[in-house]
Amino acid sequence: MKKNFAYSADFDEVTEKLFREAVYLGEGNNGVVYELPNRKAIKIFLKKKVCNDEGSILAKTNGSKYFPRLYKRGNLYVIRDLVDGKRLDKYIRQNGLSEKLIKNIYELLLEFKKLKFKKLDVRCKDVYVSDSEKLMIIDPKKAYSRNVDYPRHLMKGLYKVGVLDEFLTEIRKINLKKATLWELKFLRYCENENTHI
Ligand SMILES: Nc1ncnc2c1ncn2[C@@H]1O[C@H](COP(=O)(O)OP(=O)(O)O)[C@@H](O)[C@H]1O
Ligand SMILES: [Mg+2]
Structure with missing residues (x-):
């Protein structure tokens, strides 16, 4: 349970009715998420600003196959498509990292x-x-506000799961220049952080 659970959303009548059938999905630092009928998900936020930021990002990504479609924005909630599947790191631990998955990750970054x-x-x-x-x-946090020009967190996560080398080997085949640059930047970042890889 997170430290703050003082949620109070400004539901309209329709949302209020749907919410009666809500099923808890998960909670992060910014909000709590429930499944609604018809394969939708509602995220209730603690702060209006965070809700507005995330709502605007989803509005801009609407239409992209990599992002849940946005249906409704309130002051403290957002209704979007339910997302199935497994978290990337957990998926890799269970199934390994296939060539196809690496290609899909690369294409996601292009998107x-x-x-x-x-x-x-x-x-x-x-x-x-x-x-x-x-x-x-x-959770497309800070997509339009934080400047990061290579997939640092992603690489860090893949390193933790033990598949970063595999990942880079495949990326080299797709785009050698990019792979070399990412690796260099990541190594530099690790040196600064004093993380030895
Ligand atoms: N569209 C969705 N479909 C299914 N589960 C979701 C969806 N959005 C969020 N979740 C679940 O709710 C949790 C918290 O959502 P998230 O958007 O990451 O919140 P926060 O911004 O607080 O980190 C996620 O870790 C995930 O388990
Ligand atoms: Mg999150």
Whole structure:
């Protein structure tokens, strides 16, 4: 249980009715998420600003196959598609990292660029993998505000699961220049952080 659970959302009548059938899915630092009927998910936020930021990102990513479709925005809640699958890191621990999955991750990162994100990075815990290895982002935090020009958190997560070398080997085949740059930047970052890899 997180430290703050003082949630109070400003539901309209329709949402109020749907919420009676809500099933708890999970909680993060910013909010709590429930499944609603018809395969939708409602996230209730603690702060209006965070709700507004996330709502605007989802509005901009609407139409992209990597992001849950946005249905409704309140002051303290957002209704979007339910996302199935497993968290990327957990999925890899159970199933390994296939060539197809690496290619899909690479394409996901290209999509960030297409969507004009400033943060070309994502945490493993925010990427969900379906049975057919399609990817979805559940929590597109700071996509347009934080400047990150290579997938640092993603690489850190893959390193923790023990598949970073495998990942980079495959990325080298797809785009050698990018792979070399990412590796260099990541090594530099690890040196600064005093993390030995
Ligand atoms: N669209 C969704 N479909 C299914 N589960 C979700 C969805 N969005 C969030 N969750 C679940 O709720 C948890 C918290 O959501 P998240 O958006 O990460 O909140 P926070 O911004 O507080 O980190 C996630 O870790 C996940 O388990
Ligand atoms: Mg989260």
